[in-house]
Amino acid sequence: MRESKSLSLMFDVSIFLHHNFSQVWATASAKLAALEIGYISSVMVTELLSPTLGPQQPPSHMQPLVFPHIQRLSLSVDYITDTLVATISKGLMSLSHLDLRDAPIIEPTMTFDLTNPGLQLINQHGKLKYLSLIRSQEYLQTYFRRVNDLGILLMADKCSNMESISLGGFCRVTDTGFRAILHSCSSLQKLRVSHGIQLTDLVFHDISATSLSLTNVSLIWCNLLTNLAIVRLVTNLGLMYLDLRDCRNLGDEALQAIGMLPKLKTLLLDGSDISDMGLSYLRHGVMRSLVSLSVRGCKRLTDRCISAIFDYSSGKVLQDLDLSNLPNLSDNGILLLAKSRVPLMELRMRECPLIGDTSIMALASMQVDEGGWHGSTLRLLDLYNCGHITSLSFRWFKRPYFPRLRCLGVMRSVNRDMVDALERSRPFLCVACRGEELGTGHWDSDGLYGQDQEEVDELEQWLLEGEIESDYGEMGEGGSEEEMED
Structure with missing residues (x-):
C-alpha cells in the first residue's frame, strides 16, 4: 500500500477486526488521497483515525495521523454518529470529499446516531466541497430522527463553499432547513435529497432570487412535491441531470417545464403520474439533448408513449x-x-x-x-x-x-x-x-x-x-x- 494514491476495498473490513487494526494502516502510503471501503464499523473508523501514543512513548509523543493527505473518503458504516463525524472532520485536514452511508438493522440509540451538534462539526477545516450523508432503508425504515432544521442551519453556515450536497433520510428537516442550504451555499451545483418526507413546493419558492447554477438535482421519494416545484426548479436552465424517481404527484405540467431545458442529458421519472401526452412535451425540446430516460413504473403510459417521444428529428442521441x-x-x-x-x-x-x-x-x-x-x-x-x-x-x-x-x-x-x-x-x-x-454505467468506449x-x-x-x-x-x-x- 506504500505507493497507492487511491484505494478501494469493496468488502466487509470488519471481519478482519484485530487488536492492532490501526497499526496495520500505518503501512499505507502517506500519499494516499482517496479511500473507499465497502463496509466498516463506525468504531473501527474512529480507532483508525484517532491519534494514539506510540509504544513506550511519553504523552507528548503522539503517533502521526494516518492518511495525512486524504482528500476523498467514502465509507459504508453500521451507524453514522456524532463521534464518527467529529473524528473524520477533525483528523483529516485535507478532506474535500466526504461520502458516508449507513443501513441500520435496529433503530439507533442516542450514542449511535447523528444529532444537531454532530452536524455542526462538519467541515472544521473549511475545505469540504462534496458532502453525502445517506441513511439507507435497506434493512429497516429508519431515519435521522435526532436532526431537525436547526442542525441543517448550523451545518449550512459552515458549508457556504460546498459544491455538492446529498442528504438522505432526514425526516424532521422541513423546507426551512433545505432552503438554508439553497440560500447559503452559493457555489452549489449538485443537490440530492432522498426520503425528504417534509419537503414541499415551498423549498423552491424563491430559488430564482438565488445565484445558484444547479446542474445536477435528485429529489427521490419526496412525495409532497408537485408540478409547481419543478416549474420553479427548472429556472436553472443549466440542469444536465434530473432525478425525480418516486415523486408520485408529478405529472404532465412538470414535463412541460422540463421540456424547455436545453442541456438536460439524464431524466429519471420512475413512478410519476405522467401520460403519453406529457411525454410529447419533451419531443421538440429536451429530446434533442437527452442521453438517458427512465419512465419505469409510470402506469398511465401506453404504446403511444413511443411515438410521443420519437419522431424523424427527436431522440436520436438517446x-x-x-x-x-x-x-x-x-x-x-x-x-x-x-x-x-x-x-x-x-x-x-x-x-x-x-x-x-x-x-x-x-x-x-x-x-x-x-x-x-x-x-x-x-x-x-x-x-x-x-x-x-x-x-x-x-x-x-x-x-x-x-x-x-x-x-x-x-x-x-x-x-x-x-x-x-x-x-x-x-x-x-x-x-x-x-x-x-x-449495470447502469455508461459503456467504456475504449474497452x-x-x-x-x-x-x-x-x-x-x-x-x-x-x-x-x-x-x-x-x-x-x-x-x-x-x-x-x-
Missing part, C-alpha cells in the same frame, strides 16, 4: 431507455421503437406483461443506418419477467443478430437448456437470470464494450466456428437456419 414495469406497453410499441432507428445502447423492459417474441425479433433486425443493415446497437437488454417471451425468441440471439450485445436479462425458466446453450455459444455475453438489476460491430474477439470467433456451433443447433431446433435468417 442511448439509455428504461420502459420497465409498464403494464400497457406491448409489442406494437417496440415495433415503433425499432422503426425509429434510434441507436440505443441500453434498453430495459423488465416486468412488462405484454412484451413477447415479436419485440425481440423487431429489435434483432433493427436498422440504425440508412446505408444498410448493421444490426441492433444494443449492448444491454433487460427482458426479465416479460409475460409473452417464449423459447422461440432465443434463436434471435444467434449471430449475426445483436452483434454488440454484452448483457442480457431473461428468466431461465423460459427454457433452461436454451439459456445454457446461449451462455456457452456467446462467451462474452453476460446472461442474468435471477432478476438482478443490470470491450466499445468493439466495432463487425469486430469479434479471436476466442469468440474460434468458439463460434468450432465445436460450440452445435449449441446453436440446439437453440434453433424447430426451424432451419434459412428460416431464421428470413
Whole structure:
C-alpha cells in the first residue's frame, strides 16, 4: 500500500477486526488521497483515525495521523454518529470529499446516531466541497430522527463553499432547513435529497432570487412535491441531470417545464403520474439533448408513449431507455421503437406483461443506418419477467443478430437448456437470470464494450466456428437456419 494514491476495498473490513487494526494502516502510503471501503464499523473508523501514543512513548509523543493527505473518503458504516463525524472532520485536514452511508438493522440509540451538534462539526477545516450523508432503508425504515432544521442551519453556515450536497433520510428537516442550504451555499451545483418526507413546493419558492447554477438535482421519494416545484426548479436552465424517481404527484405540467431545458442529458421519472401526452412535451425540446430516460413504473403510459417521444428529428442521441414495469406497453410499441432507428445502447423492459417474441425479433433486425443493415446497437437488454417471451425468441440471439450485445436479462425458466446453450455459444455475453438489476454505467468506449460491430474477439470467433456451433443447433431446433435468417 506504500505507493497507492487511491484505494478501494469493496468488502466487509470488519471481519478482519484485530487488536492492532490501526497499526496495520500505518503501512499505507502517506500519499494516499482517496479511500473507499465497502463496509466498516463506525468504531473501527474512529480507532483508525484517532491519534494514539506510540509504544513506550511519553504523552507528548503522539503517533502521526494516518492518511495525512486524504482528500476523498467514502465509507459504508453500521451507524453514522456524532463521534464518527467529529473524528473524520477533525483528523483529516485535507478532506474535500466526504461520502458516508449507513443501513441500520435496529433503530439507533442516542450514542449511535447523528444529532444537531454532530452536524455542526462538519467541515472544521473549511475545505469540504462534496458532502453525502445517506441513511439507507435497506434493512429497516429508519431515519435521522435526532436532526431537525436547526442542525441543517448550523451545518449550512459552515458549508457556504460546498459544491455538492446529498442528504438522505432526514425526516424532521422541513423546507426551512433545505432552503438554508439553497440560500447559503452559493457555489452549489449538485443537490440530492432522498426520503425528504417534509419537503414541499415551498423549498423552491424563491430559488430564482438565488445565484445558484444547479446542474445536477435528485429529489427521490419526496412525495409532497408537485408540478409547481419543478416549474420553479427548472429556472436553472443549466440542469444536465434530473432525478425525480418516486415523486408520485408529478405529472404532465412538470414535463412541460422540463421540456424547455436545453442541456438536460439524464431524466429519471420512475413512478410519476405522467401520460403519453406529457411525454410529447419533451419531443421538440429536451429530446434533442437527452442521453438517458427512465419512465419505469409510470402506469398511465401506453404504446403511444413511443411515438410521443420519437419522431424523424427527436431522440436520436438517446442511448439509455428504461420502459420497465409498464403494464400497457406491448409489442406494437417496440415495433415503433425499432422503426425509429434510434441507436440505443441500453434498453430495459423488465416486468412488462405484454412484451413477447415479436419485440425481440423487431429489435434483432433493427436498422440504425440508412446505408444498410448493421444490426441492433444494443449492448444491454433487460427482458426479465416479460409475460409473452417464449423459447422461440432465443434463436434471435444467434449471430449475426445483436452483434454488440454484452448483457442480457431473461428468466431461465423460459427454457433452461436454451439459456445454457446461449451462455456457452456467446462467451462474452453476460446472461442474468435471477432478476438482478443490470449495470447502469455508461459503456467504456475504449474497452470491450466499445468493439466495432463487425469486430469479434479471436476466442469468440474460434468458439463460434468450432465445436460450440452445435449449441446453436440446439437453440434453433424447430426451424432451419434459412428460416431464421428470413
